[in-house]
Amino acid sequence: MTHRSGFACFVGRPNAGKSTLTNALVGTKVAITSSKPQTTRHAIRGIVHRDDAQLVIVDTPGVHKPRTLLGQRLNDVVRETWSEVDVVGFCVPADEKVGPGDRYIASELRKVAKRTPVIGIVTKTDVAKPEQIAEQLLALQDVLDFEELIPVSAVDGFQVKRLEDLLVARLPEGPQLYPDGDLTDEPEQTLVAELIREAALEGVRDELPHSIAVTVEEMLPREDKRDLLDIYATVYVERPSQKGIILGHQGERMKAVGAQARQQIQKLLGTKVYLNLHVKVAKDWQRDPKQLRRLGF
Numbered sequence: 028m029t030h031r032s033g034f035a036c037f038v039g040r041p042n043a044g045k046s047t048l049t050n051a052l053v054g055t056k057v058a059i060t061s062s063k064p065q066t067t068r069h070a071i072r073g074i075v076h077r078d079d080a081q082l083v084i085v086d087t088p089g090v091h092k093p094r095t096l097l098g099q100r101l102n103d104v105v106r107e108t109w110s111e112v113d114v115v116g117f118c119v120p121a122d123e124k125v126g127p128g129d130r131y132i133a134s135e136l137r138k139v140a141k142r143t144p145v146i147g148i149v150t151k152t153d154v155a156k157p158e159q160i161a162e163q164l165l166a167l168q169d170v171l172d173f174e175e176l177i178p179v180s181a182v183d184g185f186q187v188k189r190l191e192d193l194l195v196a197r198l199p200e201g202p203q204l205y206p207d208g209d210l211t212d213e214p215e216q217t218l219v220a221e222l223i224r225e226a227a228l229e230g231v232r233d234e235l236p237h238s239i240a241v242t243v244e245e246m247l248p249r250e251d252k253r254d255l256l257d258i259y260a261t262v263y264v265e266r267p268s269q270k271g272i273i274l275g276h277q278g279e280r281m282k283a284v285g286a287q288a289r290q291q292i293q294k295l296l297g298t299k300v301y302l303n304l305h306v307k308v309a310k311d312w313q314r315d316p317k318q319l320r321r322l323g324f
């Protein structure tokens with residue numbers, strides 16, 4: 028039996044369903060999803076293990092025209108990823124018209140990855156009528172020269188397996204790249220930070236969409252209780268006024284954020300967690316290269 032291994036990534040405008048699709052393929056929550064755009068900041072890999080293949084999925088942030096230094100960094104990460112993968116899945120949601128945003132991404136993609144095979148994916152078929160899906164497949168044909176076109180739904184699983192086969196078929200022959208059972212090679216701390224950020228954003232996305240960053244300072248098993256993990260993390264906001272929003276009245280909001288994040292982290296790591304969260308102001312961190320580096324960008 029031939030064994031294939033390699034890398035794939037999904038591209039598409041924000042909210043196209045890339046993270047959710049990664050999760051559906053990998054089967055565990057490793058990439059972070061949300062109902063608002065641009066929550067994925069790190070190239071988190073999910074790994075699909077099969078007897079005949081290992082497919083490593085790199086989850087990239089959405090591309091967009093950069094306005095801040097952070098925006099530029101994110102786009103650089105995206106471009107690097109595009110030029111390194113074996114196959115790209117180009118995602119367009121079934122329920123939104125194909126538009127200039129999609130064409131922008133397609134042209135950027137062709138600039139950095141001229142020969143990489145691209146599969147056109149119409150996502151979220153569960154929320155669209157069959158005619159709508161058919162129209163979307165047609166519209167997508169004009170955007171790029173796709174090797175294949177496929178409609179899928181990450182929510183009800185429609186054609187997710189078929190998509191997996193299409194992606195795997197484009198991987199080169201090669202041995203397993205990661206040991207069995209490894210779902211992601213992203214350091215646990217980064218995943219934990221992302222889960223905290225996701226919880227912190229809940230309910231304040233409209234006010235502070237891109238103003239929150241999270242670092243995890245320490246993750247240590249408790250001395251006298253080995254099944255308990257102590258996690259110390261800092262939530263950064265850009266301005267003092269935002270600190271108040273994040274904390275909420277008498278810190279009530281932050282307590283809820285901690286509880287929500289703790290639950291998700293326990294699920295991810297499979298161990299009990301004590302989560303200690305601090306809120307700090309890092310003035311205009313999005314525009315300051317030094318701060319960006321410290322926050323892991």
Ligand SMILES: Nc1nc2c(ncn2[C@@H]2O[C@H](COP(=O)(O)OP(=O)(O)OP(=O)(O)O)[C@@H](O)[C@H]2O)c(=O)[nH]1
Nearest residue numbers: 042043044045046047061062064065089151181182
């Ligand atoms: N009904 C339905 N909703 C979906 C499906 N896939 C994703 N969604 C929803 O669409 C929204 C965006 O999904 P994400 O997976 O976060 O999108 P993304 O492309 O990774 O977004 P960015 O990280 O912002 O680039 C979320 O609210 C998802 O729950 C699907 O197959 N069906």
